[in-house]
Every structure is written in C-alpha cells, then in structure tokens.
Amino acid sequence: MAQKTASKKLDFSKEVYLKWYKDILLMRRFEETCGNLYLQQKFGGFCHLYIGQEAIAAGFASAMHKGDKIITAYRDHAHPLALGMHPKYVMAELYGKSTGCSKGKGGSMHMFSKELNMMGGHGIVGAQIPMGAGIAFAEKYNGTKNVCLTFMGDGAVRQGALHETFNMAMLWKLPVVFIVENNNYAMGTSVARTTNVTDLSKLGLSYDMPGESVDGMSVEAVHNAIKKAADHAREGNGPYLLDIRTYRYKGHSMSDPQKYRSKDEVKEYKDKDPLSQVLNTILEQGWLKDADVQKIEADIKDMVEESVKFAEDSPMPDESELYTDIYSHDDYPYIMD
Amino acid sequence: MRTIQFREALREAMNEEMRRDKSVFLMGEEVAEYNGAYKVSQGMLDEFGPERVIDTPIAELGFAGIGVGAAMNGLRPIVEFMTWNFAILAADQIINSAAKMLQMSGGQFNVPIVFRGGNGQAGQLAATHSQSFEAFYAHVPGLKVLTPSNPYDAKGLLKSAIRDNDPVVFLESEKMYGDKGEVPEGEYLIPIGKANIARKGDAITIVSFGKIMKVVLEAADELAKDGIQCEVIDLRTIRPFDVETVIESVKKTNRCVVVDESWPYASVSSEVAYRIQRDAFDYLDAPVLRATQTDTPFPFTPNLIEIAIPTVGGVVRLVKESLYLV
Ligand SMILES: Cc1ncc(C[n+]2csc(CCOP(=O)(O)OP(=O)(O)O)c2C)c(N)n1
Ligand SMILES: [Mg+2]
Numbered sequence: 094m095a096q097k098t099a100s101k102k103l104d105f106s107k108e109v110y111l112k113w114y115k116d117i118l119l120m121r122r123f124e125e126t127c128g129n130l131y132l133q134q135k136f137g138g139f140c141h142l143y144i145g146q147e148a149i150a151a152g153f154a155s156a157m158h159k160g161d162k163i164i165t166a167y168r169d170h171a172h173p174l175a176l177g178m179h180p181k182y183v184m185a186e187l188y189g190k191s192t193g194c195s196k197g198k199g200g201s202m203h204m205f206s207k208e209l210n211m212m213g214g215h216g217i218v219g220a221q222i223p224m225g226a227g228i229a230f231a232e233k234y235n236g237t238k239n240v241c242l243t244f245m246g247d248g249a250v251r252q253g254a255l256h257e258t259f260n261m262a263m264l265w266k267l268p269v270v271f272i273v274e275n276n277n278y279a280m281g282t283s284v285a286r287t288t289n290v291t292d293l294s295k296l297g298l299s300y301d302m303p304g305e306s307v308d309g310m311s312v313e314a315v316h317n318a319i320k321k322a323a324d325h326a327r328e329g330n331g332p333y334l335l336d337i338r339t340y341r342y343k344g345h346s347m348s349d350p351q352k353y354r355s356k357d358e359v360k361e362y363k364d365k366d367p368l369s370q371v372l373n374t375i376l377e378q379g380w381l382k383d384a385d386v387q388k389i390e391a392d393i394k395d396m397v398e399e400s401v402k403f404a405e406d407s408p409m410p411d412e413s414e415l416y417t418d419i420y421s422h423d424d425y426p427y428i429m430d
Numbered sequence: 431m432r433t434i435q436f437r438e439a440l441r442e443a444m445n446e447e448m449r450r451d452k453s454v455f456l457m458g459e460e461v462a463e464y465n466g467a468y469k470v471s472q473g474m475l476d477e478f479g480p481e482r483v484i485d486t487p488i489a490e491l492g493f494a495g496i497g498v499g500a501a502m503n504g505l506r507p508i509v510e511f512m513t514w515n516f517a518i519l520a521a522d523q524i525i526n527s528a529a530k531m532l533q534m535s536g537g538q539f540n541v542p543i544v545f546r547g548g549n550g551q552a553g554q555l556a557a558t559h560s561q562s563f564e565a566f567y568a569h570v571p572g573l574k575v576l577t578p579s580n581p582y583d584a585k586g587l588l589k590s591a592i593r594d595n596d597p598v599v600f601l602e603s604e605k606m607y608g609d610k611g612e613v614p615e616g617e618y619l620i621p622i623g624k625a626n627i628a629r630k631g632d633a634i635t636i637v638s639f640g641k642i643m644k645v646v647l648e649a650a651d652e653l654a655k656d657g658i659q660c661e662v663i664d665l666r667t668i669r670p671f672d673v674e675t676v677i678e679s680v681k682k683t684n685r686c687v688v689v690d691e692s693w694p695y696a697s698v699s700s701e702v703a704y705r706i707q708r709d710a711f712d713y714l715d716a717p718v719l720r721a722t723q724t725d726t727p728f729p730f731t732p733n734l735i736e737i738a739i740p741t742v743g744g745v746v747r748l749v750k751e752s753l754y755l756v
Binding site for chain 1: 459460463464467487490553558559721722724731732733737
C-alpha cells in the first residue's frame with residue numbers, strides 16, 4: 094500500500110484525480126488482459142507490457158495541450174489510451190485486425206493515430222528520437238505553439254542519434270520534450286551496466302539542454318514536470334530533458350525469465366504503485382466510496398471485455414491489403430513474378 | 431551421429447575458435463550476462479570471462495565501429511547483432527569502414543571481423559523486424575556473405591568465417607536457432623565460397639540458401655513423389671557466389687528455379703538468373719523462374735504473411751511451370 098499522505102494539501106482537483114484513476118486503471122486492466130490473451134496465444138508477435146509505468150502516460154495526458162504531438166518506442170499500448178483512444182482499437186491492432194488503429198498492419202509495436210496526434214510506436218530502438226525532433230521542427234516551421242513529447246527508454250539513450258539530435262534540437266531551439274521512461278532496464282541490462290553516468294538527466298548537459306529527474310511512480314510529479322518542460326519548449330526556449338524514474342513490473346517481453354533483478358527490487362516499486370497511490374488519495378479525500386470504486390472497476394472491466402470481443406469479431410485485413418499503403422498512390426508497378 | 435541445435439552449433443564454433451585463438455572475442459547486446467537474447471552465447475561468459483564476452487549498450491553503430499578498429503589493430507572480433515534489422519544502424523561501419531579498409535590502405539590493414547545475427551522474417555514481428563539482408567551486403571565488394579541453412583553448415587562456416595582475414599557478414603535466423611541437425615564431434619571447417627548439392631536430381635535445378643532451404647527440401651520431397659527429381663543447390667555462401675556448381679547443374683538439368691526469401695528487386699535471385707542466362711543460355715529449356723518474398727514490406731498478420739513468402743506449394747507449382755506441366 095502507498096504511504097498515507099493525509100491532510101496534505103492537494104494541487105489538483107477531484108476531476109483531475111478521477112481522470113488519472115480511470116486512465117491508470119484502464120491501462121492496468123487492459124494490459125493485464127493483453128498478457129493473458131498473449132499467453133493463450135490469441136495473438137502473436139511481440140508483447141511489451143507497460144504495467145508499472147502508467148503514471149507517465151496518465152501524467153503526460155493531463156499535462157499536454159491539444160495539438161501537442163506524441164511519439165514513442167514499441168512499449169506503446171498505453172499511450173494511445175492516454176490520448177483517449179478506445180481500447181478496442183488498440184486490442185484489434187494487437188490481433189492484427191483491419192479495425193486496429195494501424196489497420197492491423199503494425200501490431201503491438203506500431204500504434205498510430207493521426208487523429209489523436211499519436212505519431213507512432215516505433216520498433217527500432219532510438220529511431221523516434223530524431224523523428225520527435227523533426228515533428229517539433231515542423232511545428233516551429235509552421236509557427237504553431239505545439240510541442241512534441243518524445244518518449245524513449247533508458248536503453249534507447251545509448252544510441253548515437255540521441256546526441257546528434259540533442260545538438261540540433263538545441264541549436265535550432267525546437268519545441269520538443271525528450272522524456273526518458275527510465276525503468277532501469279533495457280531487456281536484461283541495467284542502466285548502471287551501460288554507463289558511468291547513471292543520472293540520465295545530465296545527458297543533455299554538453300548541449301546546455303536543461304534536464305531533471307522525476308519520480309515516475311507519482312502522477313502528480315510527472316504531470317508537473319512535463320507541464321513545466323512543455324511550457325519551456327512552447328515559449329520558444331528549446332528542448333527539455335526529463336529522466337522519469339519508473340519501473341516495469343513485468344518482463345521485457347513475454348519471454349523474459351527476469352534473472353537480472355531481485356524480487357525485493359520489484360516489491361520496492363510495487364509499494365509505490367501509481368494506481369494505489371492515486372486511489373488512496375481519492376479515498377482519503379472521500380471523493381469515492383467503495384461502491385463507486387467497484388462501479389468504476391466494473392465499467393472498465395466491461396470496456397476491456399468489449400475490446401476483446403471487438404478484436405476477435407473483426408476481420409483480418411483482406412489479402413489485397415498486402416499491396417496497399419506502401420506508396421501513396423494506388424497504381425505502383427510492383428514486381429509480380 | 432549426435433544431433434544438436436543450430437544455436438549450439440554456432441556456440442561450439444565460437445567456443446572452439448576462442449579456445450584456439452586469444453585474439454577472438456565476442457561482443458554485442460545481451461551476449462554475456464543474459465546468455466544471449468536467443469541463447470546462442472549461453473555459458474560463454476562463464477568460460478571466457480567479461481574481457482572476452484562483452485555486453486554492449488544499444489549502440490550498434492558504435493560497437494560495430496569499435497569492432498572494426500579492434501580488427502585493424504590485431505584482434506578478431508565477433509560482433510553479434512540481436513538481429514540484422516538493427517545492424518542497419520551499423521551499416522556505415524560495415525560498408526564504409528570494414529569493406530573498404532584493405533583497399534584504401536593499399537593492402538596494409540585487413541579487417542578480420544565477423545558480424546553475425548538473426549536475419550529475415552521471424553513471424554509476426556512487423557516490417558522493420560523482418561528483413562533479409564543477403565542482397566544488401568552481397569552488393570558490397572570487400573565483404574563476404576554467408577547463409578548457413580542447417581546446424582552442420584552453421585558450425586563449419588562460422589569457424590571458417592572467424593579464421594578468415596576479411597570482414598564476413600554471417601546471416602542466421604531466430605527461426606533456425608532451435609532447429610536440430612547432425613553435427614559430428616570434433617573439429618571441421620566448411621570452405622567459404624563453396625555451394626552444397628543438398629539433393630541430387632536430373633529434372634530441374636533449384637537454387638536456394640538460408641532458412642527457406644527447409645521449404646525447398648520439402649517441395650523437392652513432394653515433387654519426388656510425382657517422379658520429379660530435383661537437384662537442390664544450397665549456396666551457403668552468397669558472396670563469393672559459387673557460379674560453377676550452379677552452371678554445371680543447370681547444364682545437366684536444363685532448367686532452374688531460384689528460391690529466395692528476400693525481395694525480388696536486385697536480389698540474389700536476379701544475380702543467379704543473370705549468371706545462368708549468361709553462362710548456360712544454350713542449355714536452357716525454360717526461362718529461369720524464381721520464388722521470392724512479395725515486393726512489399728513484410729506484413730504483420732498471419733493471412734498476409736502466408737502469401738508474402740515462398741511456400742512448399744508455391745515452389746512445387748513453380749517447378750511444374752518450368753517443366754511445362756501446368
Ligand atoms: C536498434 C535496435 N537494437 C536492438 C533492438 C532490440 N531491442 C528491443 S527492445 C530493447 C531494449 C530497449 O530498452 P529500453 O530502451 O530501456 O526500453 P524498455 O524496454 O525498457 O521500455 C532492445 C535491445 C531494437 N529493437 N532496435
Ligand atoms: Mg528500459
């Protein structure tokens with residue numbers, strides 16, 4: 094259970110807390126279901142679960158402005174939910190169905206929604222770092238006040254492209270917030286085994302990029318940090334780096350024996366679980382009664398079940414889809430031996 | 431003879447060469463403490479220690495280049511890429527540095543390095559994670575490109591690759607690591623640049639390589655039931671290409687089908703077909719045909735995957751087409 098913070102004055106309203114609670118609960122239940130379905134071999138491919146990291150998705154959603162863009166890596170089931178996508182479109186994408194948010198053509202690692210400014214999950218580690226700066230470049234070019242929230246893992250920061258991008262993004266004062274979802278592991282490799290500088294907020298220092306570390310188990314802290322960083326970028330001051338310390342409760346993917354970490358370590362983070370923290374605050378404030386909580390749980394359970402049914406009932410992409418969406422025009426002369 | 435897995439054959443090759451030569455070391459993501467993302471290097475950290483079995487950060491360009499530099503300075507690195515899709519980030523060091531060094535230094539600096547890892551599609555991993563790189567690297571003078579199709583070849587070829595004095599691109603597959611095959615105890619080498627006649631026949635020549643060889647051999651079994659004896663050539667090495675073995679076979683069978691798991695455009699299959707029409711034109715009784723992946727990024731869903739890659743039925747049909755039986 095999370096620590097009691099009774100009588101602490103809260104900076105956020107009841108509405109904000111309820112939204113966070115519902116968002117995090119949906120992500121949690123959705124992902125638990127994904128894990129179960131994957132084990133039942135209802136869908137194939139990779140399945141990287143987000144469980145434990147939900148405060149980041151809930152926090153960016155409340156902190157961002159309409160019009161801001163999002164780009165992330167392959168651990169991307171929760172980001173579209175945070176942006177307000179109905180979970181059935183994420184589930185259908187996992188199933189590779191034509192009703193999925195990427196028409197069943199991307200699968201688990203490639204959630205896209207132009208409508209919701211979700212510029213993708215990306216499977217090549219670090220690929221989204223320069224693209225995020227490029228999205229920001231276009232916003233600046235077009236004179237908007239939008240920023241791009243560019244998410245990456247702690248493993249991804251080791252790609253050289255990060256440094257090239259940081260330099261140009263600072264040089265050109267691009268409205269981008271680089272957000273490291275630092276769960277301390279890249280597959281089986283801890284941050285400490287890949288660097289002498291384990292404080293990742295310092296990664297931008299040689300480019301004079303401001304950075305800070307953030308408690309990623311606290312949705313309040315995440316919200317505040319992203320809001321501050323995004324405002325900084327929005328006002329024309331250039332990029333900001335956030336090293337958000339979080340934890341994934343599950344393995345890297347579904348086939349990870351997790352020998353690289355201890356049960357105690359996992360427990361330490363579960364004790365700070367973002368879902369319990371938010372719910373505790375709500376209960377302490379008396380904003381919800383037990384019956385209300387049960388009702389919310391039941392509604393979300395229904396929503397997740399509806400999503401599974403939607404995905405299972407949806408059709409696979411038609412065979413003709415093999416040759417669509419590759420070029421922007423329909424009459425490309427493919428080689429047909 | 432004993433049977434071992436493909437991954438064990440690779441491991442034996444590396445272990446034997448590392449015992450034999452102190453200058454050989456292994457480096458890559460998750461190769462040491464995690465025992466390899468696909469368990470190829472299981473136990474190697476225990477035997478050789480962290481100086482010789484080295485975990486890298488996710489920094490393909492950097493560690494590939496470090497490998498090239500180390501090779502220029504007397505070591506013999508084995509650089510593992512978790513898959514070849516990620517080695518695209520390292521392509522600069524493979525193509526611009528490793529492949530060019532000996533020539534541009536006027537013969538002073540050779541680069542004895544092996545780049546290895548999983549290649550090609552491995553199920554529902556979507557387009558970026560499903561690419562075959564034979565043709566990409568075969569295009570580049572200065573590189574050698576090896577594509578073992580079974581555990582026996584994997585071991586013998588990898589040992590030759592490690593002993594080779596030039597950069598070698600070694601293409602494996604996540605889908606082959608669990609395959610079992612006969613591998614004798616003790617040491618043997620398979621020469622680079624020599625194709626293997628995997629099955630003798632006189633009706634038609636099928637040229638293939640790598641993981642899709644399994645499909646080809648199954649198709650050849652099917653065809654044999656109809657009395658069609660295929661000669662199956664497993665190229666094993668893509669560059670240098672053993673033209674002689676292919677031409678000799680085509681002169682005997684007068685027909686050829688190429689089965690290539692990568693895209694059709696500017697592919698290994700194009701090169702094989704070109705060489706055959708150039709060197710055995712008068713012997714051909716039918717055009718050279720090929721089965722390849724469709725000319726599309728690799729799809730995600732099972733129903734599309736099935737039509738995107740060569741299948742047993744597809745190869746059987748193609749052979750019959752070449753024989754004018756359909
Ligand atoms: C360029 C590249 N190299 C390697 C991989 C294989 N890979 C997939 S995820 C991963 C670990 C990434 O860890 P991190 O960035 O910390 O993200 P997390 O999984 O913790 O969310 C690796 C090495 C890849 N997809 N792309
Ligand atoms: Mg991580």
